[in-house]
Amino acid sequence: MYAEQPTRPFSWPEADPYDSPCRSFDAERDRLTHLVLVDGRLVDVWSEPVVGTRWEHHADRFDRERRPAVSPPAAPPLHEQVLTWLDAAVGGREPLLALHTRPLVDRGFEPDPDLRPADRERLAACVDLLDRAARELRVPEARAVLMAALRVAWTADPEALLDVGEAARLAGGICWVAAKANGLLGPGGTTTQTGLQHTLGCRIQLSLPGRSVHRLLVGYWPDPPRPAELPDILLVGRPDLLTAATRRRLLRARDQALAAQSVAEASPPLVSPE
Secondary structure (H helix, E strand, O other): OOOOOOOOOOOOOOOOOOOOOOOOOOOOOOOEEEEEEEOOEEEEEEEEOOOOOOOHHHHHHHHHHHOOOOOOOOOOOHHHHHHHHHHHHHOOHHHHHOOOOOOOOOOOOOOOOOOOHHHHHHHHHHHHHHHHHHHHHOOOOHHHHHHHHHHHHHHHOHHHHHOOOOHHHHHHHHHHHHHHHOOOEOOOOOEOHHHHHHHHOOOOOOHHHHHHHHHHHHOOOOOOOOOOOOOOOOOOOOHHHOOHHHHHHHHHHHHHHHHHHHHHHHOOOOOOOO
């Protein structure tokens, strides 16, 4: 059965190529070695490339086993994760450092008198619905934060805001973003999404127009994972869309994270014993 193999002078291999587990192999190396035994005695040996043979899958497996294991990068310290999330909540490190807890001022919203009558009427109807929603949310700064959200979205892209839909959908989207950004919906909040939807007379879930409004407000601002210690709120990247109570919670987390950062920077690096 070996008659077709060329006759070659026999010589022992100089070294076993698999002696070193970290040694790598090219596709062109003669990795497949054949041993010919007659009556249990070695009489011939030759090598050939393993590519394309029925033993190639063994070579692939050995390659995988020799590859060094890649460890995932270590997670940043908790205080850095907290500061990264807080940056996204208020729009960057500078606004975070300047954060205060003064109540929001209600500046209202007046539709542009030069708008088409239909668009002006829709925005006026939206403002009326937001007045109702503010009473449903039952916090002192509710109307101020709703009007601020409407102003910011209108400034960002008036056409895209009007594309959200009729007045009820528009008001629903604004309410969803403002309420989620301040933890006013669901458990621990002041109302439910269903109650707010009923108040506005919106026939669809508020999250549908809400996500469109949210994109207008935040653009491509990053959405980092939230450390468990921080409040479960929607990130809007603007402190003027947060009530004083919400900013107070963020400010407390900021101060604790900055204090931890100072301690970490002042501590000498750990040196492992030799």
